[in-house]
Amino acid sequence: MAPAGTLYTVEAQWKGKAIRAAAALGGVEIALPAQYEHYVDNKKSEFLAKFPHGKIPAWDGADGFKLYESTAIARYISGLGKNANLLGTSSEDAALVEQFIHLAETEVDVYTDFTRGLCTGVIPYNKPAHTLFVERQTRALNTLEQHISTRTFFVGERITLADLWVAVIFQKAVGATVDAAARAKLPNLVRHLETIANQPLVKDLYGPINYAEKAIQFTPPAKEPKAPKPAAAPKPKAAPKPAAEEEEEPDVPAEPKAKNPLDDLPKSTLNLEDWKRAYSNKETRGADGALEWFYQNNDPAGYSIWRVDFKYNEELTQTFMSSNQIGGFFNRLEASRKYIFGSVGVLGESNNSIITGVFITRGPDYEPVVNAAPDWESYSYTKLDLSNDADKAFFEGALAWDLEVDGKKWVDGKNLK
DSSP, rough: OOEEEEOOOOOTTTHHHHHHHHHHHHHHHOOOSOOOTTTGGGGGGHHHHOOOTTOOOEETTTTTTTTEEEHHHHHHHHHHOOGGGOOOOSSHHHHHHHHHHHHIIIIHHHHHHHHHHHTTTSSSHHHHHHHHHHHHHHHHHHHHHHHHHHOSSTTSSOOHHHHHHHHHHHHHHHHSOOOHHHHOOOHHHHHHHHHTTTTTTHHHHOOOOOOSOOOOOOOOOOOOOOOOOOOOOOOOOOOOOOOHTTTTSSOOOOOOOOOOGGGOOOOSSOOOHHHHHHHHHHHSSSSSSSHHHHHHHHHHHEEEEEEEEOOOOOGGGOHHHHHHHHHHHHHTTTGGGGEEEEEEEEEEEEEEEEEEEEEEEEOOSSSHHHHHHHHGGGEEEEETTTSSSHHHHHEEEEEEEEEEETEEEEEEEEEEO
16 A cells, blocks of 8 residues: 655654654554655755745645644544544544644643753743743643543543644653653653553654653853952052032033923823823722723823734734733833833734734824834834724723734733833
8 A cells, every 4th residue: 555645754753753653543654755854855945845834744645735734734644544533533522632632732842842942041041931831831731630530531432633642742741841740740641641652553653751850950051260350459549639629510511311202292181190090999890990080081182092903913822922022012111101001912812812902192193102112113003082982992992901803802911000
């Protein structure tokens, strides 16, 4: 029987192992390239002509069908082995298989890679980020542990792609971030991993399970010893100045501090600091809420309201990272803090999200306020008219953190106060 196609992968690629395991269990014969050198062959024009993103794993079907991205290839191969039912036996099963693959991919594997990157210097080390990554991964592992504690396989009574995927991702994690102390709280996930990895048809693909005794940690680089400074020669004492000279003004007067042109605007009836306190101390919606306070005190002549949208949402990945991006943008607006209020959030889910929200800025234009941040042009600004129902609903949703845009719901946010 001729191979169904060629899978471009390398031995060290964990998800490539799971794809090959799906082929083995499904009885689908696949070929590996006779010769492939990563970081060399995937940059060649003939490879890019087939797979424009230049990534592996990549699938080159005997029928001409081409595919990249590991989960897409795994689902396709699983579908070819129909008798194995690796995607389940019903649409409900298929949805559950997808659920566990997605959870393992986005809440376990991502944090294995991020933590390893931090601890090896690929990403500049940050202790709070390290702690957050471990906490997020642990939460997902606990969810998987609870589910598998009452069953042998994740979906149904037979091995599915969910089992292959969770096992390979957990196998990767136990060698780096999930150490002996953490594994002691995950006995059923360990049992599941060993069950899957020791299946006769896939045992050679999964290989031995390497359990880390201690999770990977960041080791600061050793500081080079500083050469002792030579003793400074004693300075000669300056002759005392005449009294008249001591009282003289400096020859060059200090340069006066530049005045912000926003300070020259006519006085507004809206006190922005009072609004920030009202927003912080009151419920946003409802009687005597922050929104009611704002509508009673708003000064459209002195302040303008803007919808803010990040221009490059297709580049966003994890929602918590997008939230951190908002925080960084607000930090860079520090010089304009007295002229602005902001409520901006992340809507959607990881790898399918947007950044949007509102600014209240001093004066009729946003640019003199936001151009204090070097990255202000990465966002678009649309003036909101509160007499327009749609604009008013957007404004209120952004302030109440219950905004929904094109089916994407608010998941996290920041205030600039």
